[in-house]
Amino acid sequence: MARDGRRKSPVDVRIIVEGAADAETISKVIQRMALGGEYNITVTSIIPTTHAHIARRTAEGADLVLIATDADKPGRKLAKKFQEELRGVVGRVERVKMPIGHDVEHVDLEIVEKELRSALVRAGLKSLRDIKELREEIKELQEEIEEKEELIEELEEKESELEELRERLKEIEKEKALLEEERDRLLDEVERLRDRLEELEEELESADHLRIMDLESVCEEAELSPEDVEPEVLEELGEELEIPIVVGSTRIAAPSREDAVRVLKIYKLARKVVDGEGEEENETTPGDPEV
Numbered sequence: 001m002a003r004d005g006r007r008k009s010p011v012d013v014r015i016i017v018e019g020a021a022d023a024e025t026i027s028k029v030i031q032r033m034a035l036g037g038e039y040n041i042t043v044t045s046i047i048p049t050t051h052a053h054i055a056r057r058t059a060e061g062a063d064l065v066l067i068a069t070d071a072d073k074p075g076r077k078l079a080k081k082f083q084e085e086l087r088g089v090v091g092r093v094e095r096v097k098m099p100i101g102h103d104v105e106h107v108d109l110e111i112v113e114k115e116l117r118s119a120l121v122r123a124g125l126k127s128l129r130d131i132k133e134l135r136e137e138i139k140e141l142q143e144e145i146e147e148k149e150e151l152i153e154e155l156e157e158k159e160s161e162l163e164e165l166r167e168r169l170k171e172i173e174k175e176k177a178l179l180e181e182e183r184d185r186l187l188d189e190v191e192r193l194r195d196r197l198e199e200l201e202e203e204l205e206s207a208d209h210l211r212i213m214d215l216e217s218v219c220e221e222a223e224l225s226p227e228d229v230e231p232e233v234l235e236e237l238g239e240e241l242e243i244p245i246v247v248g249s250t251r252i253a254a255p256s257r258e259d260a261v262r263v264l265k266i267y268k269l270a271r272k273v274v275d276g277e278g279e280e281e282n283e284t285t286p287g288d289p290e291v
Contacts, residue, residue: 010042014062015096016055016082018069022098023048026068029112039120050078052085063091066119071097094119210244210253213260218252222264228271229264237270238263 013035017023023046035041047058059065067082069075079095086093096115099107118137219226231247238245238254245263246253254260 010036010040012061012063013041013043013066014045014047014059014064014090015043015066015068016047016049016059018048018050018075018078018098020048022068025098025107025109025112026116029109029116032109032113033116041120052081055082056085056089059086060089064123065090065093066096066116067093068096068098068115070100072100075100092123094123209255210246211256211260212251212253213257215247215250215252218257218260219264221257222261222268224264224268229267234263234267237267241266 015026017026026046030043035043041064044062045058047055049055049058065082065086067079069079075098083093083095096112096119098115099111121137215229216226219229229247234247235245241263243254243259243263245260252260254263
């Protein structure tokens with residue numbers, strides 16, 4: 001009531017719904033509510049449309065527009081479109097969430113009524129007689145906040161686990177770097193071995209005319225133990241004598257057996273000279289090669 005005893009004019013409320021079924025549901029809910037006495041409002045029209053320009057034209061000038069759309073993603077999207085279209089055209093816009101998958105016969109009118117009352121509360125039209133309900137809503141919100149805080153704690157724990165995984169990932173990246181270094185080293189080693197193989201193949205091609213013989217039998221003929229043979233020294237001696245010779249662990253290669261025996265005898269004689277035993281053989285025996 002106004003101070004001069006006259007009742008204030010009712011608030012002009014218009015409701016936009018998605019279709020005729022929603023319009024019928026909203027109409028039933030309004031009949032259950034004492035909107036005039038409780039809120040001093042009048043629902044002047046219920047507008048079933050999904051077109052923004054129709055909503056704008058029919059809602060223009062209203063004190064309050066309630067947008068009743070389904071409580072899903074398409075419903076939120078449609079409500080947002082209407083809110084943007086009606087901004088500055090009406091006094092205030094609030095959304096009413098309609099139950100998803102409802103029909104006129106089985107819709108829970110109490111849920112719709114609760115949503116409608118919540119929208120009126122948000123619009124600032126709730127009377128002092130409904131403060132108890134508001135407190136109940138606050139309590140529900142507090143419970144919801146507690147649930148959200150629990151979720152936040154869980155998220156913080158997950159964040160801690162995620163941080164541990166990040167640290168482990170760093171360790172794995174370090175291990176990966178080491179493995180990559182080892183891989184590069186092995187690739188270099190493989191390349192070196194390939195180059196060495198090519199060299200050996202070239203040597204083998206140039207040594208195709210050599211005769212491969214058993215090292216032990218040739219050493220026996222040269223009266224030399226295979227254990228006393230130094231391959232590198234023997235090969236160098238062969239180069240000096242212009243006799244190509246290759247020595248392995250059990251084989252020896254030379255142009256002929258005679259060449260191999262000759263090089264081995266010279267090698268034997270050189271060892272004796274180095275060891276100080278050359279004085280015992282001042283005279284060359286028949287068949288021995290000359291140094």
